[in-house]
Amino acid sequence: MKEEIKAYNNVLELIGNTPLIKLNKVTEGLEGNFYAKVEAFNPGHSTKDRIALYIIEEAEKRGILKPGDTIIETTSGNTGFSIAMVSIIKGYDCVLAVSSKSSRDKIDMLRSMGAKVYVCPAHVSADDERSYYNVAKRLHEETKGSVYINQYFNELNVDAHYKSTGPEIWEQTNGKITHLVACSGTGGTISGTARFLKEKNPNIRVLGVDAYGSVLKKYHETKEFDNDEIYPYRIEGLGKNLIPTATDFDVIDEFIKVTDEESAHVTREIAKKEGLFVGYTSGATIQAVRQYAEKGEFDKDSNVIIIFPDHGSRYMSKVFSDDWMNEQGFFDSVNVEEAQKIEF
Numbered sequence: 001m002k003e004e005i006k007a008y009n010n011v012l013e014l015i016g017n018t019p020l021i022k023l024n025k026v027t028e029g030l031e032g033n034f035y036a037k038v039e040a041f042n043p044g045h046s047t048k049d050r051i052a053l054y055i056i057e058e059a060e061k062r063g064i065l066k067p068g069d070t071i072i073e074t075t076s077g078n079t080g081f082s083i084a085m086v087s088i089i090k091g092y093d094c095v096l097a098v099s100s101k102s103s104r105d106k107i108d109m110l111r112s113m114g115a116k117v118y119v120c121p122a123h124v125s126a127d128d129e130r131s132y133y134n135v136a137k138r139l140h141e142e143t144k145g146s147v148y149i150n151q152y153f154n155e156l157n158v159d160a161h162y163k164s165t166g167p168e169i170w171e172q173t174n175g176k177i178t179h180l181v182a183c184s185g186t187g188g189t190i191s192g193t194a195r196f197l198k199e200k201n202p203n204i205r206v207l208g209v210d211a212y213g214s215v216l217k218k219y220h221e222t223k224e225f226d227n228d229e230i231y232p233y234r235i236e237g238l239g240k241n242l243i244p245t246a247t248d249f250d251v252i253d254e255f256i257k258v259t260d261e262e263s264a265h266v267t268r269e270i271a272k273k274e275g276l277f278v279g280y281t282s283g284a285t286i287q288a289v290r291q292y293a294e295k296g297e298f299d300k301d302s303n304v305i306i307i308f309p310d311h312g313s314r315y316m317s318k319v320f321s322d323d324w325m326n327e328q329g330f331f332d333s334v335n336v337e338e339a340q341k342i343e344f
């Protein structure tokens with residue numbers, strides 16, 4: 001009799017069920033037990049695989065999508081890559097309207113994954129007809145059988161995490177989770193995961209991570225949109241200059257802000273100390289954990305689950321480049337030689 005071949009039918013079957021990995025060094029000295037949910041283990045190397053697959057399959061169930069139809073989104077980041085990957089397997093055209101600020105590498109990567117990429121001028125305002133928002137909207141209106149993912153304003157983004165990330169964490173921790181720490185960009189990850197976990201146990205503390213230069217923390221506290229909070233910052237994917245409807249502020253207990261510089265150093269530290277090559281926002285979460293710990297958030301019985309959103313390979317020319325770190329002035333306050341020896 002022929003031996004059964006143990007194989008996945010395609011790459012999409014590997015989405016989700018990412019591991020929890022105990023952190024042993026980067027949280028040393030803090031009270032509590034710390035575990036990272038490492039989303040880089042998704043086949044598209046980020047948590048966005050979950051929402052791309054879920055939103056596209058929901059559209060199929062609702063009869064909106066047929067093979068040969070088109071999926072549209074406005075991102076050159078993780079979501080674009082995940083949509084491109086799902087589109088290949090399912091036979092859709094993937095159209096991404098991206099800003100001319102996007103790096104050549106990112107655009108090449110998306111095109112390598114079969115996406116049609118429209119590069120739109122970065123210097124125009126969001127309501128200009130040439131902005132990537134409006135190009136995507138127009139393409140959606142003009143293309144019959146198209147779906148606009150619109151992740152910042154799509155409730156299915158939240159549902160994807162309610163149905164996968166939340167249950168996985170509950171099961172992996174045997175319900176022993178006491179704290180969830182996650183970045184907020186669209187807010188889909190933290191909102192969907194927290195909504196599920198709080199239904200299981202309302203005492204679980206949900207701690208958000210925001211960036212200096214973003215409005216989320218202030219909005220959470222005051223319900224007012226404060227323009228003065230907004231200024232440019234480096235971390236991509238964390239924080240926002242608008243209020244996404246995909247963020248459920250009611251399931252988030254608190255936000256804390258982290259700096260570009262500290263998050264960059266911590267990202268490099270995670271690689272060197274834990275052997276985990278993860279992205280810039282993963283560094284931001286550990287920086288936030290340290291700040292929350294300083295405020296007395298955790299004790300020895302705390303089981304803290306920290307979401308690491310993506311893989312380090314997307315940041316080779318940023319946080320993992322010494323030149324880039326130098327250009328940002330991130331080495332100014334440390335002795336570089338000492339830092340190279342000890343920390344890295």
Ligand code: PMP
Nearest residue numbers: 184185186187188189237281309
């Ligand atoms: N980290 C990275 C690298 C991201 O790309 C994103 C998504 N914008 C996030 C964190 C935040 O996830 P979410 O959009 O689900 O809030």
